[in-house]
Structure formats: C-alpha cells, structure tokens
Amino acid sequence: MASISILELKPGIKLLKDVHTPLGGLLLQKGTVLLPRDLDILRAFMVQYVEVDTGEADAKNGSKPAAARKSQLNDSTSNEQITTSKISNLQEEYDKLILLVKSAYQSVIAADLPIYELRNQLESVIAHIKDYNPLTFTPKSMNEYDYIFHNAVLCALSSYLLSKWSGLQQKDWMQAAFAGLFHDIGNVKVDPAILFKPQPLAIAEVEEMRRHTTYGYQILKNTTAINEGVRLAALQHHEKVDGTGYPLRLEGSKIHVYAKIVGITDIFHAMTLNRIYRKAQSPYLVLEQIHSEAFGKLDPTLVQVFIQKSTEFHNGTVVRLSNDQAGEIVFTDRSNPTRPMVSVNGEIVNLVQQRHLYIDEVISLN
Incomplete structure (x- = not known):
C-alpha cells in the first residue's frame, strides 16, 4: 500500500481506501479499479493523493489492467443483455x-x-x-x-x-x-x-x-x-x-x-x-x-x-444533456441529486454550476 500523487496514477490501479470530496461526500469507493474517467473526477475535485495497492506491479506495465478491462467489457455486455431482457x-x-x-x-x-x-x-x-x-x-x-x-x-x-x-x-x-x-x-x-x-x-x-x-x-x-x-x-x-x-x-x-x-x-x-x-x-x-x-x-x-x-443511479449511467451532448454520470452530490457531474468527451460538466444545462434523457444504465 502506498500514498500516490494523482499525477502518477494510471488506469487499472486499485484504491485501497475510500476517496472523499473536500466536504466529506464519498467520491470513489475502496476497491475501485481506476478508469480514465475516475482520474478526471479526482482532478476535478483537486484530490492530491490516494491510497493504492502497490502490489499490483502489472498495473504499471499495463498487462493486468488490459485483461481486467477485457473482462469488465465482457461483463458489461452480458449485464446489458440481461438488463434488456428484464426490461x-x-x-x-x-x-x-x-x-x-x-x-x-x-x-x-x-x-x-x-x-x-x-x-x-x-x-x-x-x-x-x-x-x-x-x-x-x-x-x-x-x-x-x-x-x-x-x-x-x-x-x-x-x-x-x-x-x-x-x-x-x-x-x-x-x-x-x-x-x-x-x-x-x-x-x-x-x-x-x-x-x-x-x-x-x-x-x-x-x-x-x-x-x-x-x-x-x-x-x-x-x-x-x-x-x-x-x-x-x-x-x-x-x-x-x-x-x-x-x-x-x-x-x-x-x-x-x-x-x-x-x-x-x-x-x-x-x-x-x-x-x-x-x-x-x-x-x-x-x-x-x-x-x-x-x-x-x-x-x-x-x-x-x-x-x-x-435519482440513485450508479456512476457510468449514460445521459443526454439539453445541448444534445451525451456523457456519463461520474458523481452525484446528495444535496443536488438532479444535477450530477457528467463526463462529456473527457471534460467534467458540473450541472450545479452550469444551470443552463440539464439532463434531458437517461440513455442507458451502468
């Protein structure tokens, strides 16, 4: 376990401790395997350091994260098929x-x-x-x-x-x-x-x-x-x-x-x-x-x-905004549940601050 600057973080590394916002809200849970959008979230909240599993040596050479991502993609496809059947x-x-x-x-x-x-x-x-x-x-x-x-x-x-x-x-x-x-x-x-x-x-x-x-x-x-x-x-x-x-x-x-x-x-x-x-x-x-x-x-x-x-959607829910752009919900503040943070083309759109925008449609659940 080590405390690592977010400047050194790469996708595929696992968190060993919960990460919280400056106001105490849960940002990312312990055990989360970081994805590119998670790094955007950490930067958006100006988090400086996080506790990660340094035992995952493969996380630095990219082999294990690639396998994990492939597995995650397969699981995601399977879950989407199950969800479609249920609906x-x-x-x-x-x-x-x-x-x-x-x-x-x-x-x-x-x-x-x-x-x-x-x-x-x-x-x-x-x-x-x-x-x-x-x-x-x-x-x-x-x-x-x-x-x-x-x-x-x-x-x-x-x-x-x-x-x-x-x-x-x-x-x-x-x-x-x-x-x-x-x-x-x-x-x-x-x-x-x-x-x-x-x-x-x-x-x-x-x-x-x-x-x-x-x-x-x-x-x-x-x-x-x-x-x-x-x-x-x-x-x-x-x-x-x-x-x-x-x-x-x-x-x-x-x-x-x-x-x-x-x-x-x-x-x-x-x-x-x-x-x-x-x-x-x-x-x-x-x-x-x-x-x-x-x-x-x-x-x-x-x-x-x-x-x-x-409005209790998981991070990763895909939505369409009122400006017709699609993105993923990456963080929801309980005090503003209708105005989460949405990742659009790699940029974080904070709907609390950008009041002229709003979620027009939920496209798919995570």
Whole structure:
C-alpha cells in the first residue's frame, strides 16, 4: 500500500481506501479499479493523493489492467443483455395491464370494476418492480389519447415504490398502487371534448374537469378489495398541504397519505408523458419543479424521498444533456441529486454550476 500523487496514477490501479470530496461526500469507493474517467473526477475535485495497492506491479506495465478491462467489457455486455431482457419482461406485463385498465375504465359506468383481474395483473407487473425506475421507464408505444391509461399504470408503479421508500408498512404498498391506478378514474365521466381539448379550458370547463375527483370517489365507493385510502386518493390527490387545492381545500393533516403520494407521482408522470396540448418534459427538470412545489404545496418529506431514490443511479449511467451532448454520470452530490457531474468527451460538466444545462434523457444504465 502506498500514498500516490494523482499525477502518477494510471488506469487499472486499485484504491485501497475510500476517496472523499473536500466536504466529506464519498467520491470513489475502496476497491475501485481506476478508469480514465475516475482520474478526471479526482482532478476535478483537486484530490492530491490516494491510497493504492502497490502490489499490483502489472498495473504499471499495463498487462493486468488490459485483461481486467477485457473482462469488465465482457461483463458489461452480458449485464446489458440481461438488463434488456428484464426490461422486455416488465414491458410485456405493463402492456397487458394497459389493455386491462383501458377496458375497465371504458366499461366502469355500466359494470363493476374487474378488481381481481386488475389486481392479478398489477401484481404481475410489480413482480418486475426492481427493473422499473420512474425516470427511465418509457412506454413502448403510446398515443396522446391513451394518456389517461398510461398515467394510471405509471402512477400505480411509482406510488408502490414511494410508499415502500417512505417506510409505510408492506400492507400499504399494494393499496398505494391501487390509489395510483384509480386516482383519475373519475375522468371517464368528464366530457371527452373537455378531457382532450388542446386549447386552454374555459372557467366552466375547468370546474367540470375538477369534478373528476368526486366522480372518482363515487365510482370507487362500492368497489371491494380496496380500502378507504384508495377512494380518498381519488378524491384528494389535487389537495395541497397549505389548503389551496381542490375539491375540499383540505390542509396537510387532513389529506390521506395515499393522496399525498399520488399527488406527487401524478404531477411527475403528467409532465413527463406526451399530452394532447403539451410535449413531454425532461424528468430531471420535472423533479426540480416538484421540489420547488414541495414548499407549501406537496408533502416535503415524500418529495425528498421520491427525488433521492429515483435519482440513485450508479456512476457510468449514460445521459443526454439539453445541448444534445451525451456523457456519463461520474458523481452525484446528495444535496443536488438532479444535477450530477457528467463526463462529456473527457471534460467534467458540473450541472450545479452550469444551470443552463440539464439532463434531458437517461440513455442507458451502468
């Protein structure tokens, strides 16, 4: 073991101690085999010395690192194939649920919800929840008129995760997913001419649109296998913790936790999906807007959990920036999770400092 100046470091050398930022954040973990981008990170943070394994003599002549890099490349290819297969399985079950939700929504006025069929298929999707991330999952095909169904399923998955991430009991996770799945079911009673109107709504049309919350509660009132919290989420998901929401202008303590969860996931997916009147926005920008909404409007603790957990990507995640350049995430500061450092063509782009740039799309995970 030896302390070596970063001026002498070469790719392939293994770290024997964690490397931290000047403020104490973990920069590189013990055991990391340094890659060229890691050297860029160390220089960007002006790290002077690191503890490395001097026993790796081959690291200096390049033979062992080359073999290690070949192995790493093979592993990376294999992992990418596995990931693609997992996403395909998730997408397949997702598409089945979309069709079932579409059928259920279209017939709910004349017939009861097929709750057990919906639950079984929802469970089939949730079986692949480890492969789902709100920021990276994109429906394979979607037209704007099917927005309501995709929003329902995506909110179900994200609400399931947020209820789990926030420490609710396991019995709440599936009910929170139901809350996401049915939160906008009242829209089936709203005039389609209003629901799909591409222009701004008139005052009377806004009032009719807002009635979807009470319509939803009425539709779910006699549905079995869901609890009252699911019905209240349909009624309350547009309430705000400061009492400025609708339909009842409830304040924070009177809003059901499922409604608070769905209130966050609904805003996120509504803004990151294509709509009749608006194109999808960058999920990272939407998270920043949700963060600003947290002050007085949304539950701040739930917002923080949602942002922190959904942005927990490993270094090496490939992203596209708003200037259309692609790069790899190399470091994420927990205090600015939507604005990591990105390596672009060998240069470190610090999105905290360069506020005019933002992540437009996650291209691939590490």
